Amino acid sequence: MGKSKIEYFSENQNKLAQFSKVISHPARVAILEFLIKRKQCICSDLVMEFPLAQSTISQHLKELKKAGIIKGKISGNEKCYCINAEVWQTIKKELNLFFNQFEKNKEECCSD
Amino acid sequence: MGKSKIEYFSENQNKLAQFSKVISHPARVAILEFLIKRKQCICSDLVMEFPLAQSTISQHLKELKKAGIIKGKISGNEKCYCINAEVWQTIKKELNLFFNQFEKNKEECCSD
DNA sequence: ACGTTACATCGTAATATTGCGATATGGTGT
DNA sequence: ACACCATATCGCAATATTACGATGTAACGT
Numbered sequence A, B: 001m002g003k004s005k006i007e008y009f010s011e012n013q014n015k016l017a018q019f020s021k022v023i024s025h026p027a028r029v030a031i032l033e034f035l036i037k038r039k040q041c042i043c044s045d046l047v048m049e050f051p052l053a054q055s056t057i058s059q060h061l062k063e064l065k066k067a068g069i070i071k072g073k074i075s076g077n078e079k080c081y082c083i084n085a086e087v088w089q090t091i092k093k094e095l096n097l098f099f100n101q102f103e104k105n106k107e108e109c110c111s112d
Numbered sequence C: 001a002c003g004t005t006a007c008a009t010c011g012t013a014a015t016a017t018t019g020c021g022a023t024a025t026g027g028t029g030t
Numbered sequence D: 001a002c003a004c005c006a007t008a009t010c011g012c013a014a015t016a017t018t019a020c021g022a023t024g025t026a027a028c029g030t
Helices: A011-022 A026-038 A043-049 A054-067 A085-100 B011-022 B026-038 B043-049 B054-067 B085-100
Strands: A070-075 A078-083 B070-075 B078-083
Touching: A011 A054, A011 A085, A011 B011, A011 B026, A026 A043, A026 A054, A026 A078, A026 B011, A043 A054, A043 A078, A054 A070, A085 B085, B011 B054, B011 B085, B026 B043, B026 B054, B026 B078, B043 B054, B043 B078, B054 B070
Parallel strands: none
Antiparallel strands: A070 A078, B070 B078
16 A cells, blocks of 8 residues: 555556656755756755755755766865756657647637 | 655745646656547546546545646536636746756766 | 864654545435 | 445655765875
């Protein structure tokens, strides 16, 4: 009970759900938008920008990194993060494929 | 703690996160794809199709309905569900806007 | 070597999600 | 009125997520 029955669904359905989960938290959306604006940043930039603890930011970065949507390069003391362009395009494409499956048909079948 | 600090983020960031959350579970992705294929269906169609209890399906439908992505019309005994075309397009557009914020630049700033 | 800075990870608490059985609601057919 | 559908909701248990402070690790400056 409570445990997701993800094994019953297709690989594609699970992949899409996972991609969506990454951007299903406003902090991660905000981090990604910040990263787009600044091209790159380090963890402490985000700690300054957002009202979240360093450990919390670090955890969100870990999630984003796990999904591949960002990448980080160690540069001496710091760790420089940026968008992973390839994965970004992949996720964008997959979401588009999903949303393009539905074509509006003239006759609406239901209403509220 | 553990409570999401959603109040610190913009309306747009929260909206995008909420839209994403709806499709961040494989069962809901599967339900939506089923709904696209069949144009419309009732709850018991889904109960037959997926290895989930009726109450679980009903709950996922509730989530989808809350987000507005589907709508349901009571038809006697049954409740006919289908995609809400308008909301579908809205979510698609919002996600596209988000993903189009990032343009690949030639020089990669980080690597793994 | 020592303190500082940057970041990750651990441990824990609060909260949210997922799932199911049981039960409620409300329309259908008899 | 009654049994029978279809669906919604309630109550609960298992699990996942979010968040933070404390602590660990590793490079830096002195």
